[in-house]
Amino acid sequence: MTITTRFAPSPTGPLHLGHAASAMLAHDAARAAGGRFLLRIEDIDPGRARQGFVTGIEDDLRWLGLDWDGPVVRQSARLPLYADALDRLKAMGLVYPCFCTRAEIAASASAPHGPEGAIYPGTCRALSDAVRAERMMREPHCWRLDMAPAVARAGPLDWHDRVAGRIAAIPDAQGDVVLARKDAPVSYHLAVTLDDAAQGVTLVVRGADLFAATHIHRLLQALLGLPTPDYWHHPLLTGPDGRRLAKRDGAKSLAELRAGGADPKALLAGLRAQLGLSPARA
Template identity: 50%
Template sequence: MAPPVFRFAPSPNGLLHLGHAYSALLNFDRARETGGRLLLRIEDIDATRCRPEYETAIYDDLAWLGIAWETPVRRQSEHLAVYRAALEKLSALGLVYPAFESRAEIARLVTAREAAGPWPRDPDGAPLYPGDARSLSAGERDRLIASGVPYALRLDMAAACRRVAGLRWTELGVGPDGEHGTVPARPEAWGDVILARKETPTSYHLSVVVDDALQGISEVVRGQDLFHATSVHRLLQVLLDLPEPAYRHHALILDEAGRKLSKSDRSTGLRELRADGATPAGIRRLVGLG
């Protein structure tokens, strides 16, 4: 039987903080406990925010914590063609359409919809896509694309859900409301999520399921802030005929106000803590791993 495979997958758009350390250490500890493998993935598809110096800092901070990982490291920016192929497979199923509204236009549409009552929001609190790009004719879509109008490629969630029934996943950790064991997936709560943009042939949702499959990840250990997104990931896994990993969502490290840590908060950054004399053992104690 093959050993279990874990991964830590940070984005190099800032320096690591205590929350990242907690997740990385949990993955590292799980790999050691089970005789498994730990992979490191650099999720750098956002070319406008990701920087080489942050990627270098990730390697340095993880090594300082005593975390070892297999090489080579997978960098998403080097595999865009793989994500494009997955997107084309979904498109061939008739499940992808271009939407041409800007963020400002979407905000105005939501405001107009809410004049008639509350507009639905996704589990993260963002309003569901309010536009009607699905109703555009093929000719009108082609005209807009040819004219250079920016667009996002969205998943037709209703059509996708009609193809899949009884979606669920195995939760080895605990969800925000105590969910554990077999958890029903509800991807419809997210609406027509973005799968790619004109300038980038992938999104977090699409690339993470493709990478987890290609890297043979058997147990995804990550924060509870991604618990509900697992519904979208399970849907994409089924649509793309990808294997299903088990999931272990962990509690988040919060600041004094009870908020999720931010990369902009220097007081919880590993670099700042190291400069103030913190040790790897001390970081373990700070995140509750003793």
């Protein structure tokens, strides 16, 4: 089977070394197997996505020598695909509208915590159809997956990670996750699952911080009849303070490194060494 990988950044800021590492691993895995490496721009956040960052992403990858195959795909051009999938889940009775604010959820004394923070306590799950219809006409709302019946419908699931091995999917540990946001037509969970399937991605290479999300993605694959790729959740790069590199913490961007005369080949060699990859494995 031909390997297809992808790099799928959000254009909400410049790329840094952590992004370079993830793109490099996905690119190298595809090229070593004679496969395809795709570039997808996850621009579904209308309040933060910027065209200038899209241009910067492409410039950074070219500078690093990480060439991609085919046209660049943008999530903003795929909204009908997401709407159709959400409609399918609605027809199955597996999603419901939620009117709660983040502050209300955080303040709920009954909200337990899961891998990604407070778990939604199900406040809106038991609303009647009449109440839902009335409130939807006048209040902003997201759409949540009704986790218990979704898990029951899918049955036992698992997935394979190149580092962790065979993993039993436990999506219910994260509660009724959001599939379509109040401020955007789709959430990360639904969009990335649909896009990877539509693009024929066979190996998803991404940071270990997204390991927990894969439990949700495996459930959505089962519910929507989508194939399950292999996964490679790689270690995250950290700065001198031991904290993961992040845009919000001011990690030095690739554009700054490029402007400062950094050698891209030496940079990638350093990343491979930091991740414990020999040149032969890269």
